[in-house]
Amino acid sequence: MAQLLQHLINGLAAGTIYALVALGYTMVYGVLKLINFAHGDVMMVGVYMGYATAFALGREARGSLVGVAAIFAVAMLGCALLGFLFERFAYRPLREKPRLTALITAIGISFALSYGFQLDIGFLPGASPRAFPEIIEPTEWLIIGDRDVVVWNWQVISFLIAVGLMVGLQYLVFSTRFGQAMRAVSWDHRVAALMGIPTDRVIALTFMLSSGLAAGAGLLYAIKDTSVSPLMGLYVGLKAFVAAVIGGIGHVPGAVIGALVLGLVEEFVVGYAASSWRDAVAFGFLILVLLVKPGGLFGRVAAEKV
Amino acid sequence: MRRLAPMLLAALAVMAAACEKKTQPTPSGEAGTQAAQGQPAGTGGTPANADTILLGQVGALTGGQATFGISTRNGIELALKEANAAGGVKGKKLAVKVYDNQSKPEEAAQATTRLITQDKVVLILGDVASSNSLAMAEKAQAAGVPMITPSSTNTTVTQKGDYIFRVCFIDPFQGFVMAKFARDELKLGKVAVLQDNKSAYSIDLSDVFTRKFKEMGGMVATTESYSQGDTDYRAQLTAIKKTQPDGIYVPGYYSEVGVIARQAREVGLKVPLMGGDGWDSEKLFELGGSAITGSYFSNHYSPDNPDARVQKFIADYKATYGGVPDALAALGYDAARVAIEALQRAKDLSGPAVRDAIAQTKDFPGVAGTVTLDEKRNAVKSAVVLKVGDGKTQYVTTISP
Numbered sequence: 001m002a003q004l005l006q007h008l009i010n011g012l013a014a015g016t017i018y019a020l021v022a023l024g025y026t027m028v029y030g031v032l033k034l035i036n037f038a039h040g041d042v043m044m045v046g047v048y049m050g051y052a053t054a055f056a057l058g059r060e061a062r063g064s065l066v067g068v069a070a071i072f073a074v075a076m077l078g079c080a081l082l083g084f085l086f087e088r089f090a091y092r093p094l095r096e097k098p099r100l101t102a103l104i105t106a107i108g109i110s111f112a113l114s115y116g117f118q119l120d121i122g123f124l125p126g127a128s129p130r131a132f133p134e135i136i137e138p139t140e141w142l143i144i145g146d147r148d149v150v151v152w153n154w155q156v157i158s159f160l161i162a163v164g165l166m167v168g169l170q171y172l173v174f175s176t177r178f179g180q181a182m183r184a185v186s187w188d189h190r191v192a193a194l195m196g197i198p199t200d201r202v203i204a205l206t207f208m209l210s211s212g213l214a215a216g217a218g219l220l221y222a223i224k225d226t227s228v229s230p231l232m233g234l235y236v237g238l239k240a241f242v243a244a245v246i247g248g249i250g251h252v253p254g255a256v257i258g259a260l261v262l263g264l265v266e267e268f269v270v271g272y273a274a275s276s277w278r279d280a281v282a283f284g285f286l287i288l289v290l291l292v293k294p295g296g297l298f299g300r301v302a303a304e305k306v
Numbered sequence: 307m308r309r310l311a312p313m314l315l316a317a318l319a320v321m322a323a324a325c326e327k328k329t330q331p332t333p334s335g336e337a338g339t340q341a342a343q344g345q346p347a348g349t350g351g352t353p354a355n356a357d358t359i360l361l362g363q364v365g366a367l368t369g370g371q372a373t374f375g376i377s378t379r380n381g382i383e384l385a386l387k388e389a390n391a392a393g394g395v396k397g398k399k400l401a402v403k404v405y406d407n408q409s410k411p412e413e414a415a416q417a418t419t420r421l422i423t424q425d426k427v428v429l430i431l432g433d434v435a436s437s438n439s440l441a442m443a444e445k446a447q448a449a450g451v452p453m454i455t456p457s458s459t460n461t462t463v464t465q466k467g468d469y470i471f472r473v474c475f476i477d478p479f480q481g482f483v484m485a486k487f488a489r490d491e492l493k494l495g496k497v498a499v500l501q502d503n504k505s506a507y508s509i510d511l512s513d514v515f516t517r518k519f520k521e522m523g524g525m526v527a528t529t530e531s532y533s534q535g536d537t538d539y540r541a542q543l544t545a546i547k548k549t550q551p552d553g554i555y556v557p558g559y560y561s562e563v564g565v566i567a568r569q570a571r572e573v574g575l576k577v578p579l580m581g582g583d584g585w586d587s588e589k590l591f592e593l594g595g596s597a598i599t600g601s602y603f604s605n606h607y608s609p610d611n612p613d614a615r616v617q618k619f620i621a622d623y624k625a626t627y628g629g630v631p632d633a634l635a636a637l638g639y640d641a642a643r644v645a646i647e648a649l650q651r652a653k654d655l656s657g658p659a660v661r662d663a664i665a666q667t668k669d670f671p672g673v674a675g676t677v678t679l680d681e682k683r684n685a686v687k688s689a690v691v692l693k694v695g696d697g698k699t700q701y702v703t704t705i706s707p
Binding site for chain 2: 235
C-alpha cells in the first residue's frame with residue numbers, strides 16, 4: 001500500500017514535467033497547426049541557460065528565493081527570445097508553404113540543437129551528462145511511517161506550478177483579447193488578418209510563451225532528476241508530445257491530464273513490471289487512445305477544410 | 307528520362323574521382339617532419355608509398371559514454387607519441403585515425419567499415435562499451451583486419467573470431483570479483499540488483515554476480531532494470547527498498563549510476579552500492595555528489611599503485627592532458643602499446659601476420675597489469691576493488707582469478 005502511494009506521488013511528479021512541456025506543443029499546434037518538434041530541445045537550451053546562470057551566481061545564491069527567481073527568469077526570457085528567433089527566421093518564411101515543410105524544419109532545428117550542444121567548443125557544454133546544481137534545497141515535506149512514503153518540496157512546487165500555469169493559460173486563451181486573437185488566428189490566419197488582427201505578432205507571442213514555458217519545465221525537470229545532457233530534450237520532448245496527443249492536441253487541460261496519465265502509467269509499469277516495458281506501454285497506450293478516440297481523450301475530430 | 311543519363315554519368319564521375327583520392331591517402335600530422343624512408347612497395351596491406359602506418363580507433367566522443375572514448379583516445383595518443391619519439395615501427399611513423407561512434411553500435415559499425423575500406427588501416431583499436439565493440443568485431447573479422455579492444459569486457463566480443471583481441475579481463479570475472487568482495491569483505495547477506503537492460507555489459511555482469519553470490523551462500527532479493535538514458539529511477543528504487551537489502555549491485559555506466567545513487571538516498575536506501583569498471587570516470591563524483599561516497603566498484607587499475615611504470619604513465623598523462631588518467635586511459639595506452647609491439651614483431655603489415663604477432667603477446671608489462679593473451683584472445687589479469695571517496699577513489703583490495 002505504501003509502495004503504491006509512493007509510486008503515485010512519483011508518477012505525478014514525472015507527469016507534471018511532461019505536462020509543462022506538453023502545454024508548449026499544444027499552444028503552438030493550437031494556433032499554427034504546427035508540431036514544433038524542436039520544443040524539447042528549446043527546453044534543453046533553457047536548462048543549460050539556467051545551469052550557466054546558477055554557476056555565474058555562485059553557490060550562496062542557489063538556496064535563496066532571489067537566486068532561484070533569477071535563474072528561472074534568465075532561462076525563460078532567454079528561451080522566449082530563442083522562440084522568437086526561430087519563429088521569425090525559420091517558420092515565418094514557410095507559413096504559406098505546405099505544412100510539411102515547417103515540420104521538417106522543426107525536426108532539423110531539433111537535431112541541430114541537440115547534436116550541436118554536444119560539441120565541446122567554446123561555450124557549448126559537451127556531450128557528457130552534467131549534474132544540475134541543487135538550486136532548491138531538497139527537503140522532505142511529508143513522511144508517512146518509517147520513510148515508507150516521502151513527499152519532497154520540489155514535487156509539490158512543480159505540481160502547483162503546473163496546475164497554476166494550466167489555469168492561467170486556460171484563462172488567457174478563453175478570457176482575454178489576446179486569447180481571442182489566438183483563437184481567431186487558429187481558426188484561419190488569413191481571414192483573421194483581414195479582420196485587423198496582427199497575425200504575425202500573435203504567432204510570435206505564442207512561440208515566445210511556449211518556449212519560455214519549456215525553459216521553466218526544463219528547470220523543474222533538472223531539479224527533479226539532477227542529470228542534464230544535450231539529448232534530454234529529445235527524450236522529454238517526445239514523451240510530452242505523446243502526452244499532448246493523448247489529451248487531444250490543441251486542448252490545454254487535455255495536455256495536462258494526458259501528461260499526468262502518462263507519468264502515472266510509466267511509473268506503475270516500471271514499478272510493477274519492468275523498465276524495458278516503459279516505452280512500449282506508453283506508445284501502446286497512445287495507439288489505443290488514437291484507435292478508440294482519434295482526437296485524443298479531450299479533443300474533437302474536426303473535418304479538414306478542403 | 308533524357309536528363310537522367312547525364313546526371314548518372316556525372317554522379318559516377320564524381321564517385322570515381324572521390325575513390326581516386328581515397329586510394330592515395332596523405333595522412334596528415336607528423337608525416338612531413340622527419341622523412342622516414344619507407345620500404346619500397348611490397349610491405350603488404352598498406353598502400354604503397356606511404357611512410358606512415360595508420361591505425362584506426364573507434365570510440366564514443368559524444369553521447370552518454372563520451373568520457374570513455376576521450377580517455378581511451380588520450381591513452382592511445384600518448385602511446386603513439388612515445389613510439390614515434392623512439393623511432394616508430396619498421397622505420398615508419400605511426401598515426402591514428404579516430405572516428406566517433408556517438409555511443410551507438412550502428413555508428414561504430416559504420417566507422418569500422420570506413421576505417422577498413424577508405425582509410426585502409428592495418429589495425430583497429432576500440433571500443434570501450436561492449437555493445438559497440440560487438441558491432442565493430444563483426445566488420446573487422448569479416449575484412450580480416452586485427453582489432454584490439456582496450457576495455458570491452460563482454461565475453462562474446464572476442465568470440466566473434468580470431469582477429470579480435472582484448473587487453474582487459476572479461477565480465478564473468480568482474481561479476482565474480484564483486485560477489486566475492488560483497489560476501490567475504492562486506493559480509494552482505496541479502497542484496498538487490500539494478501541492471502541496465504539495454505547494455506550487454508550490464509546484463510552479463512548482473513548474471514554472473516547473481517550466480518556467484520548465491521553459490522557463496524548469499525541471497526539476491528530482487529533484480530530490477532532500467533534503460534540507458536533514463537534519469538528517473540524512483541520506481542525501481544522504491545520496489546528495491548521494499549525488499550530491505552544490505553547492498554545494491556548496479557553494474558551500469560557512470561552517467562546513470564551517479565543519478566541512481568542520489569535517488570537511492572532520496573527514497574531512503576542507505577546501503578552501499580556496488581558496481582564494475584563502467585563506473586570509472588571523473589564525472590561519477592559530479593553526478594553522484596555525496597550520495598555515491600562509500601560505494602565500491604571493481605576496476606582494472608588503481609592510480610594509487612606505487613609501481614614506477616604506472617607512476618611514470620600517470621605523470622606523463624597529467625603533463626599532456628591534465629587530470630589523473632582513469633582505467634580506460636590506462637587500457638587505451640596498454641592496447642596501443644601491445645599493438646605497436648606486435649607490429650614490430652610482425653614479419654609484414656598484412657592482416658594475418660599482424661594477427662599472429664598479437665596472438666603471441668606474452669608477459670607484456672602494461673600499466674594496468676601484465677598482459678598475456680590466452681588461446682581465446684583474452685587477457686588473464688587480476689582486478690582491484692576501489693572505494694569511492696570524496697572526489698577520488700581509494701584502493702581497497704586486489705582479487706585474482
